[in-house]
Amino acid sequence: MKRIVVLISGNGSNLQTLLDQSAAGQLGGEVVAVVSNKAEAYGLERARIAGTTTAVLSNKDYGDRDSFDAALMQLIDSHEPDLVVLAGFMRILTPGFVRHYQGRMLNIHPSLLPRYQGLHTHQRAIEAGDTEHGCSVHFVTEELDGGPVVLQARVPIFAGDDEATVAGRVQVQEHAIYPLVVRWFCEGRLTMQQEQAWLDGVPLPAQGHAGE
Known part of the structure; x- marks a missing residue:
C-alpha cells in the first residue's frame, strides 16, 4: 500500500475525494498525513473526520522560502511518503524542494495546460472568449504549472457563464480525474521519465492523455 501525503491551503474538496477513495480501498494507497500552511484550512477538519494525521506548518514562522521548504520537507519525510499530492497548496515551491520529490509529486x-498557468484561470478563459476550459493533472517540476501533463478533462464555457459557474463545472471533473491519476501512480502504472509522463510503459502525449 503506497503512502500518500497531501498538502493543502484551503477547503480541501479534492482532498475529500482522495480520503473517500482511500477509505474505500479504491486508491491503491493510503493518505497517511495532510499538511497545511494555514491553520484555518477546512481541509484539516476533513482529514480529522477521516481519522488522518494532520499538521500545520505556517510559512509566516519562517524568514524565507528556503527555510520554510526545508522544514516542510523534514515534516513530509517523517511520514515516509511514496507520493506527495498538492491539492490547493498555494505556495510556489523552491527548486530544491521540487527536486527532492521529483517524479513523485503531483x-x-x-x-x-499549457494554457493559463498561474491564478484566476476561469476568469481568464471567459475573458479570452474560450468555449472550452478544464483541468490538468501533472507531475510537478521546477517550472510553475509546467510539468508533464498526465490527464486532462474538458468542460464547455457557455455564453453568460460567470467565474463561479465555470469553476463549479471544472471542479466536478477535478474530483473525477485526480483520484484516477493517483491510483495509476500507486499501482505502478504511472511514472515520470526524461521529463515525460509514462503510463503502462508508453510515453503520454505532451497535451495529456485522453482516457484510461
Whole structure:
C-alpha cells in the first residue's frame, strides 16, 4: 500500500475525494498525513473526520522560502511518503524542494495546460472568449504549472457563464480525474521519465492523455 501525503491551503474538496477513495480501498494507497500552511484550512477538519494525521506548518514562522521548504520537507519525510499530492497548496515551491520529490509529486491545475498557468484561470478563459476550459493533472517540476501533463478533462464555457459557474463545472471533473491519476501512480502504472509522463510503459502525449 503506497503512502500518500497531501498538502493543502484551503477547503480541501479534492482532498475529500482522495480520503473517500482511500477509505474505500479504491486508491491503491493510503493518505497517511495532510499538511497545511494555514491553520484555518477546512481541509484539516476533513482529514480529522477521516481519522488522518494532520499538521500545520505556517510559512509566516519562517524568514524565507528556503527555510520554510526545508522544514516542510523534514515534516513530509517523517511520514515516509511514496507520493506527495498538492491539492490547493498555494505556495510556489523552491527548486530544491521540487527536486527532492521529483517524479513523485503531483498537482492539479484548473486549466487545460499549457494554457493559463498561474491564478484566476476561469476568469481568464471567459475573458479570452474560450468555449472550452478544464483541468490538468501533472507531475510537478521546477517550472510553475509546467510539468508533464498526465490527464486532462474538458468542460464547455457557455455564453453568460460567470467565474463561479465555470469553476463549479471544472471542479466536478477535478474530483473525477485526480483520484484516477493517483491510483495509476500507486499501482505502478504511472511514472515520470526524461521529463515525460509514462503510463503502462508508453510515453503520454505532451497535451495529456485522453482516457484510461
